[in-house]
Amino acid sequence: MEATGCVGRSAAGASDAVAALIPMVRRIVGARVADVTTAEDLVQETLARVLAASGRVEPGMLEPYAIATARNVVATAWREEDRQRRNRHRVVDLTAPDLPEGGLLAEEERSAVAAALARLSERDREALVAHEVSGRDTRSLATDLGSTAGAVAAQLHRARARLRVEYLLARDRTEPPTDRCRPVLFALSSGDRRRQREVDAGRHLLECDVCAALSQPLLERAPQRDDEVRIPIDGDADVVAARQAARELAGRLGCFSPTDLTLIATAVSEVTRNIVKFAGSGEVVVEVLEQPRRGVQVTARDAGPGIPDVERALQDGYSTYAGLGLGLPGARRLMDEFAIASEVGRGTTVTMTRWCADR
Amino acid sequence: MTGPRLVSILRQGPYLIASIHTALDDSQMTAFQHDLVDRIGRDRARGVVIDVAALDVLDSFATRTLRTIGEVARLRGAVTVVVGIQPEVAFTMVALGMDTGSLHTALDLEEGLALLDRAVGPRRPVTALRGGAA
Numbered sequence A: 001m002e003a004t005g006c007v008g009r010s011a012a013g014a015s016d017a018v019a020a021l022i023p024m025v026r027r028i029v030g031a032r033v034a035d036v037t038t039a040e041d042l043v044q045e046t047l048a049r050v051l052a053a054s055g056r057v058e059p060g061m062l063e064p065y066a067i068a069t070a071r072n073v074v075a076t077a078w079r080e081e082d083r084q085r086r087n088r089h090r091v092v093d094l095t096a097p098d099l100p101e102g103g104l105l106a107e108e109e110r111s112a113v114a115a116a117l118a119r120l121s122e123r124d125r126e127a128l129v130a131h132e133v134s135g136r137d138t139r140s141l142a143t144d145l146g147s148t149a150g151a152v153a154a155q156l157h158r159a160r161a162r163l164r165v166e167y168l169l170a171r172d173r174t175e176p177p178t179d180r181c182r183p184v185l186f187a188l189s190s191g192d193r194r195r196q197r198e199v200d201a202g203r204h205l206l207e208c209d210v211c212a213a214l215s216q217p218l219l220e221r222a223p224q225r226d227d228e229v230r231i232p233i234d235g236d237a238d239v240v241a242a243r244q245a246a247r248e249l250a251g252r253l254g255c256f257s258p259t260d261l262t263l264i265a266t267a268v269s270e271v272t273r274n275i276v277k278f279a280g281s282g283e284v285v286v287e288v289l290e291q292p293r294r295g296v297q298v299t300a301r302d303a304g305p306g307i308p309d310v311e312r313a314l315q316d317g318y319s320t321y322a323g324l325g326l327g328l329p330g331a332r333r334l335m336d337e338f339a340i341a342s343e344v345g346r347g348t349t350v351t352m353t354r355w356c357a358d359r
Numbered sequence B: 001m002t003g004p005r006l007v008s009i010l011r012q013g014p015y016l017i018a019s020i021h022t023a024l025d026d027s028q029m030t031a032f033q034h035d036l037v038d039r040i041g042r043d044r045a046r047g048v049v050i051d052v053a054a055l056d057v058l059d060s061f062a063t064r065t066l067r068t069i070g071e072v073a074r075l076r077g078a079v080t081v082v083v084g085i086q087p088e089v090a091f092t093m094v095a096l097g098m099d100t101g102s103l104h105t106a107l108d109l110e111e112g113l114a115l116l117d118r119a120v121g122p123r124r125p126v127t128a129l130r131g132g133a134a
């Protein structure tokens, strides 16, 4: 563990923090489940979920979240056991839903989405529909709204987080019992740790069963959300946020060495700094690729002045302001694939990829 | 700025020991540069150790800032040693095509101080000599 040096620290820190929760989780599960083997399975499942969510909750919330998760996992196991007991005499497997039921579920799903959309502000709803349904990119939306691509990306992020909360409430036909619930759920959904602290989300999860139950789907989002991070770029601090998010996501793949992770983080730092210096704002998207190989792809885009001579910008020593001579060529050297699309007056998009080492 | 300290600059004899405690953004890095250069003059330091072990990356801007500190310190009569560059960070700097220029580097704080002792020579009572000449 020590040999991994500073790079391993955040991941190791998270698993250490989760490991410290084991006795408490055992106590909670043990008090509810008599069978030792079943209990241990449920403990492991709880810990796996807490570890998976640890990046999205502020450190102080890990313990309350583990308590809520342990209770949920046990309750789900009970329901499952109960269902199996009731169905044991049947020959037909009821776990595969037949078609009419499937259609009904789809209908319920649709009305839940509609109800959730109706609860968003008109501004958020329009932006979300234009982006998700009509496929408009943040840059063209920004032009329409008289805003920046980075600000639009941030707005979309907030709108999505709010939509997830409203969707779950509509789907479960739940009205939150207190007026603290929505702010807490929203802070969880957006993964905004500072906000989680401000609304004391950890304490609320312990006090409110409704939010405790909803915290699970909110923190363990659909897989396609788990392998993508969007970071709105608006200033110096976002350069650090972007490179740390890239390191965290790439680290989760488990195929990159500490050096690989530092190479990726450094490349992201260079291209994100370009956004701040030349365009002022933009966004960085980090995503996991499965095809043609496993890897991590970083897209850094802005609606800034653009680069007149891309070839020249990629040469060592070229810089239009002090300190950036190594920015783009450096980032290109650190990644396996590197491409720039730039149009003067419209903006720049850098796409770069690093593939997992074949083992 | 509130919250935990990002950097600390401590005096130890004729030397300053500057430790960076966390990842810094460019503005914080620049503020650190100004603070440190200030302190070199104010404390009449003859050597500076900068501990970068807690930095997540040493990208082009961070490296350039460290080099600037080294150059300015040299012009003001102090030797600068950067310590604590993690192996993966060092590897990245090489891959990036960056070097630390005229900056001295050492493995850790202890080595850094030893290097200063050699570079600066025996610790003469600097202020007393100056006082005698005036």
Ligand SMILES: [Zn+2]
Pocket (backbone or CB within 6 Å): A176, A177, A178, A180, A181, A182, A184, A204, A208, A209, A210, A211, A212
């Ligand atoms: Zn609640």
